[in-house]
Amino acid sequence: MLINRRRTLGLIGAAAAGSLILPYRLRAQGARRSITISVQKITNNNTLDIWYEQSNVGERAFFPNLWEGLIDRDWMGNQGPVPALATEWKRLDDQTIELKLRQGVKFHNGDEMTAEDVVFSFSDERVFAGTEPVGGKTLYAENFKPQSAKELPASVPGVGRRLWPALRGVEAVDKYTVRFHNATPDVTLEGRLYAYGSQITSKRAWDEAATYADWARQPITTGPYKVEEYRPEVSLVLVAHDEYWGGRPPLQSIRFVEVPEVASRVNGLLSGEYDFACDLPPDQIPTVQEAPGLEVQSSTIWNHRISVFNTQNEIVANPLVRRAMTHAIDRQAIVDALWAGQTKIPAGIQFESYAASDMFIDGWTVPEYNPELARDLLKQANYKGDAIPYFLLNNYYTNQTATGQVLTEMWQQAGLNIEIQMKENWDQIFAGQGERGVRDWSASNNINDPITPMVTQFGPNGQSQQYKEWTNEELNKLSVVLETSTDHATRKKAYARMLEIAEREDPVYTLLHQNAVFTGMKSELKWKAAPAFAMDFRAGNWHI
């Protein structure tokens, strides 16, 4: 064939026309887009098991694309409960809830989801490993005997019992009806059903997997996307599950790639290789926003950054010193300087989503920034300027080190002598029990009820009291009320009082700000970030 100028121009023209026409043809044939998302970590534990991988990064990979519960969190709405694999539920009494399963739901292996799968998903074999519920005995134990030689990760039963401390068992009433039996009265059973961990897996897929590791790298669930390939620390490819009960998913595939370096994630987004770049630190926001065709979406998440006091330190033992520390912090300055104003200071350790169950305490705020008051409180405490050690990890949390340095400066402005001691890991943080005065932590909302984090983190069995950092008799009594009372007004009153104790009178922590995540993306995608780590790629949130 003779290649001359005319023919060459003709070929170029044909190619150009083809490139314009082809997308329309593909669209007409129902072809769907595939996307690539770069993340710092896909999972921490290299599995896709919701009970083992209980992390923020896990939430992003799992929800709502892979795992689904009987009840789901309304990711793009008010974060309250919405029907998912159950269409309706009702209380039989204050210890029992009955749910009607959605019929015709198909697992990724083609099986229909039935009550047997739900029972299995809350069984000893899958989660509890023979641990007894608080205040009762396990029901239907014979149903939960392991049928294969799989060994659960050692942490799973403990994590399961944290979310379901008093669950006696799940009863299959018929093929499409289940009952959850609790040993104690609990108003938060519905909240626990849409918490991270309470999602449903196929019993047959579990039985057929040779080992736990095999199953946990390709769990069979009901979500709109199924696992095609998971290479730990490399990539996770989810592909459309076309038999999804909620309709055909809008994307052909979602590929998460693990890119540990933030500069590499940003470069990959700028070069067009990635459609999304997650886990951007606030200082990278301008770089992405100024690039043509890109934008940054911010999401405040169900997690607040706090600093926790240790009353085993004899100076910090004085509540006046702790109160002084809470009033010496200009939280808005931290948000403006380190977070580019892209997150907010919540109303104490509350989450706005508590409003879904009318448990949000209106009018409550963090302690006011008042250095004068702080100085006065220190004077009352007869504080002599002795050093208070501040145990600090190197950016375990976003901006942690910089925030620690800012806090130290602010505390010093009020007359406190705070001494930063850098630590390498959590074990070293907890090792200095008598010496440590303050440390960092975060507080998470797990069941969308004030029990989390107030009771789970600061109550009698919370980590703070278990490590003997702090205790308060009245708060411990109120914790029991909040956990067991079924009277709404009593619970709300108890919670309001707990806020007063834990944040003002006898502070156990001081709240800094709500945590936020930043996602760089191609503007053409018109996708919206949920107020969560989770990334919703269902039909309702995909418009091209």
Place this chain on the structure above:
Amino acid sequence: MLNFILSRMARAVMTLVMVMSFAFIVMRLSGDPATILLGPDAPQDAIDAFRARWGLDDPLWKQYLAYIAQIFTFDFGISMRDQMPALDIVLERIPATLAITLPAMILKLGIGIPAGVYAALHRESIADRGVITLSIFGFTIPSFVLALVLVLIFSVQLGWLPSGGQDSWQHAILPIVTLSVGGIGIMARFSRSAMIEVLGQPYIRTAMAKGLSWRDVVWKHALPNASVPIVTLVGFMVGALIAGAAVVESIFSWPGVGRLIVSSVANRDLAVVQCLLLVIASSMVAANLLVDIAYGLLDPRLRSKRSAH
């Protein structure tokens, strides 16, 4: 020669035992894997169960003896994080690392040695100064800076090459270039120095005086003698083939041994870290052993000295 190799192998085994013992002690004293792996929010029940499952609540001496007994049966344990055999996890990563470190090694040798030899043979010329300048640039620029500059130019600006990942052969180009630049510079400078030193030796003058051609002088007398110190350097580079790319692997999201080291140490995944260290230490020891053998092959005087001993 056999005695020499056997004595070196005995030393190698001792080195490995020391490395493993050191790693065992340091990893256990620097943090509890249960707290690190399960995070600050883990319930105490879960932490206790984790410790019991992995024997972390046993006395340190008991854990050590169990560990040594395992090693001698080639059982490297199960990853606390992945619930899979540690050796499988490590072996899975080695090919990926070698896919970039071996080509980089070839470039280091293939470009660095000829450039250094050429510069030595044309001392004080423009070419010599050019080689010196480029080699200084090569080994002084940190690999993470070079990597980001290359990505900015070839991925972000020109769009010619991918910025990270392992999906195709094109993905390997920038990591290989980044890994090789510093080594080429070092190898060029080292080869140049070694050649200049050899070219000043009396036996070179003797060879020229007895009428050998310049080519024969260089190939038969200068290069073999200059290669002894170069082989030492090559030995170090061979030893670093498995573990020497951690930074580059992180920047280019290359799923090799280097990234596994970082993540397993950060998570105190004891079995994987210990298995990695054993593999890395073995490769270092093997490289040193090969270098020692190569000395004997390259320099007959060293062979005769060993025989005399």
